[in-house]
Amino acid sequence: RELRYEWFEIIRQQQDAEAIAVAHHRDDSVETLLLNLIRGTGIRGLSGISPRKGRVVRPLLGVTRTQIEHYIVERAIPTVFDSSNHDDRFLRNALRLRVIPLLEELNPSVREAIHRTSQHLAEAEKVYRNAIAALSADLFHDGRIDIAALKQSPSPRALLFEILTPLGFNPSVIGDIAESLDATPGKQFPGAQHRVLKDRDALLIIPLAAEEQQVSFAIHADTTVLEMPLPMQILSLEMPVTIEKSKSMLYADQELLHFPLLLRKWQPGDWFIPFGMKGRKKLSDYFTDRKMSLYDKEEVWLLLSGDEVVWIVGERPDDRFRVTNQTKRVLHIHLEQGKR
Numbered sequence: 001r002e003l004r005y006e007w008f009e010i011i012r013q014q015q016d017a018e019a020i021a022v023a024h025h026r027d028d029s030v031e032t033l034l035l036n037l038i039r040g041t042g043i044r045g046l047s048g049i050s051p052r053k054g055r056v057v058r059p060l061l062g063v064t065r066t067q068i069e070h071y072i073v074e075r076a077i078p079t080v081f082d083s084s085n086h087d088d089r090f091l092r093n094a095l096r097l098r099v100i101p102l103l104e105e106l107n108p109s110v111r112e113a114i115h116r117t118s119q120h121l122a123e124a125e126k127v128y129r130n131a132i133a134a135l136s137a138d139l140f141h142d143g144r145i146d147i148a149a150l151k152q153s154p155s156p157r158a159l160l161f162e163i164l165t166p167l168g169f170n171p172s173v174i175g176d177i178a179e180s181l182d183a184t185p186g187k188q189f190p191g192a193q194h195r196v197l198k199d200r201d202a203l204l205i206i207p208l209a210a211e212e213q214q215v216s217f218a219i220h221a222d223t224t225v226l227e228m229p230l231p232m233q234i235l236s237l238e239m240p241v242t243i244e245k246s247k248s249m250l251y252a253d254q255e256l257l258h259f260p261l262l263l264r265k266w267q268p269g270d271w272f273i274p275f276g277m278k279g280r281k282k283l284s285d286y287f288t289d290r291k292m293s294l295y296d297k298e299e300v301w302l303l304l305s306g307d308e309v310v311w312i313v314g315e316r317p318d319d320r321f322r323v324t325n326q327t328k329r330v331l332h333i334h335l336e337q338g339k340r
Helices: 002-015 026-039 043-047 065-074 091-106 110-139 147-152 156-167 171-179 283-289 294-298
Strands: 144-146 188-190 194-198 202-207 216-219 232-238 249-253 261-265 301-305 308-312 329-335
Touching: 026 043, 026 091, 026 110, 043 110, 091 110, 110 147, 110 156, 144 147, 147 156, 147 202, 156 171, 171 188, 249 308, 283 308
Parallel strands: none
Antiparallel strands: 144 202, 188 194, 194 202, 216 261, 232 329, 249 329, 261 301, 301 308
């Protein structure tokens, strides 16, 4: 997705165009709201697709897929259909093909109802943002959040979420911080670029030293060799593929991945679905079960597709990206022995 929009921007500049018009329609916005609801998101994610973001405009958001199809048929416009849109291994496709039809059995107008709700939430978000900005200005100064003022606010957890998320803290850690407001001083909470120290009357947000900060490395669709931070060989293979059982090798369904992939160290709150299992598990619990030492845990790298863990590198893959009988292409990564 990122590569596609980068390419659009290159073409826009070459053509000296004012904007990039894309064809997202109302049904896409409904799917996006449900997708964000399932994944867990703030109020912004429940507003559906924005009609404009930077140079990208979406003039068809008020039009349904059915209306577009009728227009095409009436005017005999040639069309091309992407067969991958019918593969319900992709979450968005599963929503469109299986979940929304079930909702329509309960309410035939559910798409319109969800669309209206997203419009209401978009307006509510504007009020919410103004309130958050005003409250934050009263209690957050110079890297210091006043605990007494925070606790007197209408929703301390929501304020913490909005203040700390842009600083690299994930929702799980933010929840732990919210639970600590009445705890004894001294507890620390690590993030990607900062840590929070619970003091007597304030939460202190302290930037990490450069060597402590979360560093990530990109793996693009055309990457074949990686030297840093871990030496890897990366191949894209057509099925059938012989899968070797080795902790140093990953085999993943390439069509389920979103490039560029990212390599980074693990963070508190990270979770995955261990290969061969169904339920999600926090990495901290997984490491405890594995009786990993503090040193070993600090050395763990993760391979991610978007925000989803694909592989605890050199340890265990995520079951969501496993190779199945429906897999067409396999991403194969070979980690140099003895590295992790």
